[in-house]
Amino acid sequence: MHQVIASPQHEKFVIVRPGSRQGIHIPHDLYRELKGAVSGDLPLPAWLVNAARKAWGLKLDARPGKGTVLVRSITRLNYSRATYEINKGCNYNCEHCYLAERKFAGLPRDEKDRLLALLRDAGVLWLQFTGGEPTIDRDFHHAYRQAYSLGMMIEILTNGSRLHRPETIELLANMPPHKVTVSLYGASAESFDSLTRKPGAFKLLKKGLSAAEEAGVPLELALIITKHNAHEVNAMRGMAEKYAATYKEYANISPTYDGGPEPLATQAPGFLDKSTIFKGCPAGHTFFHVDPHGLATMCKVGRENPINLMTEGLDGLLRLPAIADAQMLRSGGCSGCQLSATCRVCRPLAKAYQEAKAPLSTYCQHGNGEQHDRN
Structure with a gap:
């Protein structure tokens, strides 16, 4: 290899x-x-x-x-990154999940192989397996091997629940990923299991982190800060420093990508990060997202006008930049905003917040007590 x-x-x-x-x-x-x-x-x-x-x-x-x-060969398309939502199914029922439904469905194995070959031919070098929970898909190990053999640098976005399994550790040791990003939902069983609504979830996480560390699997931890674990942030950071080379913190919980408000109830007051100004995004131009059925969109949030790669092939991706540009146009309540130059969220995400009727303070500067006319 x-x-x-x-x-x-x-x-x-x-x-x-x-x-x-x-x-x-x-x-x-x-x-x-x-x-x-x-x-x-x-x-x-x-x-x-x-x-x-x-x-x-x-x-x-x-x-x-x-x-x-x-x-790898030069391709006619300029894509280098993609996320593959191999299955929306999950073995957890996280309160903050951006997926409205977590149905087990997707392409059969041979079509997964064809999709991965299409991603390779689109120029994708950096591939993220996501879900749902990718490691519970019945074809995950096969799809991972296939992507690896095609010359992709793989990231796995996982809850860590199956990371301890010998077949998974052996796979990652023999075919090293670029990294495995594990979501950390707390520093104790009480907080972790409460958010995931899965008894024993924290125990599985620690078992997986220990197995991956011992096998030399490159880890990154994503610290998901919510009302369930905000009191444990320092302990979560300590866990991250123990097991992972790097970690990142996420406190801004988004609605479901189709505008459902349910995840917003998990946000921890006082932890919303409003420091980063949105300065553009390559989604749809050098990066794209693929759902379990081979439908390509600009990203996991902006899913309007999906392109069916399984029927259209690579030619369909030629339409994606224009589709992405259209979704980035400021419309609705964001039309003519005088604060757009310092906005913290992209237009597709702002639309999801608006459809969820979220408080302005969770995503917009107009919720900070400033007196500005949005129109």
Whole structure:
């Protein structure tokens, strides 16, 4: 199995290694040289041997190019990232979930394979498996192996409940992901199980984190701050520092992507982050989302006018940038807003908040006591 991947990345070319966050940028002429060496079964170029040793401590000089280096082809599309919602089903019933329904449904295995090949041919190098809970899909392990063999750098977004299973740990040890991002819903069984509405969930999480740490699986923790665990934030940070290389905190709970208000009740007063100004997003242009049935949209929130990749193929993605641009236009209550230059949320997310009839303070500067005319 390949040790490194060489791939186009927008207007550049990169060399990356599964399981590592180190990467190498190379010019087009070196990419062509490497592609020729691998396809012609020639010795690997000295510059790659030296770069791999420096970046990863990896010795490539005694290895054949074929099977060691996977060189991805230049594609006619400019996509490099995608999220694949392999199944909306979940073994938890989290109070804050952005999915209105968590039905077990999706493509059969052979169609999953075809979809992953389409993602590869669209240029996708960075692929995130998400859900629902991706690891409970009956085809997850197969789909992971398929994506890995196609030369994708994989992230798994998971609740960690099945991370401890030997078959999962063995898979991730033998085919390293770019990272596994585990959601942390509390620092105690009381808070964690309360939010997930699943007795024993915290115990499974700790078991999974320990197994992944022992196996050397690269972890990142996503600290989900809610009313159930706000009193444990420091303890949650301590857990993150113990198990993961990095962690991020999320306190702004969104409505369901179709505008349901139910998740908003879990927000922790005083923790809403309003510091980051929205400065644009590549969704629909260099990135896209795919649901369990192969429907492509700009992102997991902006799901209007989906493109059926299984029937339209890659040609359908040519329409996605215009669809994304249309969804980013300020409309409804956001039309003509004088504060749009310092808005904290994108238009699709603002629309979900508006449809949920959320308090302005949860997503809009007009909820901060400022006296501005929205129209």
